[in-house]
Amino acid sequence: MNPHPSQVVLVTGAGGGLGQALVNTFAQRGWTVAAAGHSALPCAPADTVWPCRLDVTQSPSCRQLVAAILARWGRLDALINNAGLSLDAILPRLDPADWDRVLDVNLKGAFLCSQAALPSMLENKSGHILNIASFAARSGAPGQAHYAAAKAGLIGLTLSLAREVGPLGVCVNAILPGVLDTPMTRSLPVSRLEAFRQQSVFGQLASVGDAAVAVEHLARLRHVSGQIIPLDGRIAPWT
Numbered sequence: 001m002n003p004h005p006s007q008v009v010l011v012t013g014a015g016g017g018l019g020q021a022l023v024n025t026f027a028q029r030g031w032t033v034a035a036a037g038h039s040a041l042p043c044a045p046a047d048t049v050w051p052c053r054l055d056v057t058q059s060p061s062c063r064q065l066v067a068a069i070l071a072r073w074g075r076l077d078a079l080i081n082n083a084g085l086s087l088d089a090i091l092p093r094l095d096p097a098d099w100d101r102v103l104d105v106n107l108k109g110a111f112l113c114s115q116a117a118l119p120s121m122l123e124n125k126s127g128h129i130l131n132i133a134s135f136a137a138r139s140g141a142p143g144q145a146h147y148a149a150a151k152a153g154l155i156g157l158t159l160s161l162a163r164e165v166g167p168l169g170v171c172v173n174a175i176l177p178g179v180l181d182t183p184m185t186r187s188l189p190v191s192r193l194e195a196f197r198q199q200s201v202f203g204q205l206a207s208v209g210d211a212a213v214a215v216e217h218l219a220r221l222r223h224v225s226g227q228i229i230p231l232d233g234r235i236a237p238w239t
Helices: 017-028 059-073 096-124 145-168 190-199 208-218
Strands: 008-011 032-037 049-053 078-081 127-132 170-177 228-231
Touching: 008 017, 008 059, 017 032, 017 208, 032 059, 049 059, 059 096, 078 096, 096 127, 096 145, 096 170, 127 145, 127 208, 145 170, 145 228, 170 208, 208 228
Parallel strands: 008 032, 008 078, 032 049, 078 127, 127 170, 170 228
Antiparallel strands: none
16 A cells, blocks of 8 residues: 555546546546546556446445555545446337446446445545536436436435535535537537537537546535536536
């Protein structure tokens, strides 16, 4: 165990576009990062980045990883619940197994990881949990009823948990990214991409780097909790 570690963050879903940006941003800004994914990760082990496997849908996997982080560095300062999955289908054709899978990864996964991380945070009376939700939680999206429902559930989880653990020193917030500029997004039809751009007050899509910087900044703030923060260029309707 490193006797003098920097702040330690666990990033789930670290293999995706936003996940990789989160890992890089936190590491560049002085954090020690446990980069967790369900499969092999593209990042190599380094002094400040530890690629590790995690099944967010299984409580033993979550608890074992947190225990390994504490054994390795002696602390866990922030948890970024970024693991996500979308298996698009309109509701009449939606396989119930896909419904379960999407809610398991997007919502249950955040619950299980938070449950595993909280004991050490509560013991230290300090910590941050940030849930990566989506603008779809508020606006909905065709073919994504299960995804939108899971992300809306993340908002409820965020608000409730913030009330539970705020008096004990732990901050809990959620970020609602809009459509981010990723290789997958750029494969969409040009007309759809243009529609997304026109819905943004900036006339362009946010990058995963923009989102990652916002998350890292929020992870440093004290006395900010129970906040649902849009990062969508006003794509989602105001509520």
